[in-house]
Amino acid sequence: MNNLQPVSQRQSVASIVGVSKVYTLGGHQVKALNNVSVEFQQGDFVAIMGSSGSGKSTLLNVLGCLDRPTSGQYFLAGQDVAAMDDETLSRVRGRYLGFIFQSYNLIQQLSVVENIEVPLSYQRPPLPGGRERCLKLAELVGLSGRLGHRPTELSGGQQQRVAIARALVNNPHVILADEPTGNLDTATSHDIMNLLDALNRAGRTIVMVTHENDIAERARRIIRLRDGRIESVSETRPLLPQVGIG
């Protein structure tokens, strides 16, 4: 699973080519994505920005294999996933992707460590070293002391840390985050960004939707959308040469 490559052999982990997503509502067509092409490199840290309704979430859903584009192609880990059936898409999500949501989306009846474990139960074949991985990740996000707690017993920032650990447990190719700091105060937001930054430095590819400029600034590239099209792509920091992931 860990097929992250050294920088000299850096390659595209995910790329979409000419993707459009059209919603038809009462005979009226909405082009949520209009012929979008973008490539995500191994170790990339991309912030997607744009006004409300510009198609940011739609793009992230397509990247997350939760939604299929109306037209265009999407290559993830070398496979065209645009045409896959529902079951294969589920498997692809479980194997190659990690999700972080604005509203954390932890499962209420499960404890911290069990929440982190959830993606492991959907791995076919199972990943080795399940529970230890979860404990290590809990430590990584600084929640070693809260393993048995329920989500309702945690602060927003702590819940988002659990979600981040959960997004890492299947060793994904790409981490997708839709406004991960949208529900957090500034200080906590920056804690979370420090964590994502550290993960990126360790070689993780991260695609993140955000409204906030100072959050976007922490990424390496910023893609701006407008009416379903890419308006601009700007680079804030170059990709660092990198070693393996811890």
Add this chain to the structure above:
Amino acid sequence: MNLFQQLRLGFRSLMLHKLRSALAVLGILIGVTAVIWLVAMGEGVSYQAQQQIKDLGATSIIVRSIKPAEESSRDVGSRFGISYGLLRDDYERILTNVPTVTRAVPMREISREVRHREHFIDGQVIGCTPDYFGMNRLKIARGRPISQVDMQGYSNVVVLAWEAAAKLFPIEDPLGRAVQLGTEFYVVVGIAAERTAAAAIGGSLDARQYDRDVYIPLSTFRARIGDRVFTVRAGATQLETVELTQITAVVEDMGEVDATADIIRALLQRYHKNVDYAVVVPKELLEQAETMRAMFNVLLLLIAGISLLVGGIGIMNIMLATVTERTREIGIRRALGATKGEIVQQFLWETVVLSGTGGLLGVLVGFLCGPTVNGIRQLVSTFLPEVWTALPPNIRNLEPRLAPWSIIAAFGISVGVGIIFGIYPARRAANMDPIEALRHE
């Protein structure tokens, strides 16, 4: 996830709504308990019936006098009243002409008031031979049965059934004292032990209460009471002439019963203008009882089916609510890699935990059937003795018999019901669009 983890997850998800889950479990529990209890009662009743039929004797053939419809009776309008039924000659004929019959026991019976001082009962006066007691497995609690000497001497002796003795002699010891039958006095020589009524199955034989019987020698019956008796029916007094009320013929082997019954029928047909008799084969009653039991079980299964259906609908209701409430969780799991099949599985396991718990508890409560019935019996007999004695002995002596098949079936069906009624909610969960589900509040 392995089986244990699946069950644990199901259990914990159900614990989110303890009361709701408990009610669903209760629905199944009641269904399963109902099945087990009803089947146990049914088995108890049919066991009792079978025992009673066996008491009548699987190798015996009972021939009874039947009063024919008025118009067809012998000597209609005669001033001697009507005359019908088995004759003493029939008894002789059966005994001598039917080779397979090893023994035959005649009996004559009428309803009469039996008195002892100011105490009296509406008793059944049975004129019988000494064989009658062994034949009907009547045990003598105290004293002795009717003897051959009594028969030969036309003695005025009587054996009282348990209840008759208790009613007539509330205080004194009845043995050696006299009871009055019509104008005659009879000395009490024995008291029969209490026994339950014989079954009335298929309508071929009346339910026989033995409790108010008073037994006198058949010879004495003929000499003192005679064949002609007045009966009062619909306000009119009628004179009836009946020689014997019943003849019980016994064969050696159960295999001979049917053929012998046919011979007896043919024999009686030759001498009786009207069919004023009935030939009853307890063996057939036994078979009828089997059929009855099968029908009863079908009925019980129907009731069981309905109650489990109701339980199943309860489960479906709760699972639909659960699925709606946990739309978000379903979206999360789908995003994290769960396939539709895995979502279906998860929710099915939950219904299995619900219905399985209900089933298990139902089986446990099912096992309490015997103690519960006993407890109720104790309560009623101590606190409501009048009600208790008014109950028919069939009910007083009912012992529920747990049927192993009913326990297995009830538990299996309850789990099956859980799965069947869980499929729709689970599929509904699985078919949600993950994006929509994640957006759900």
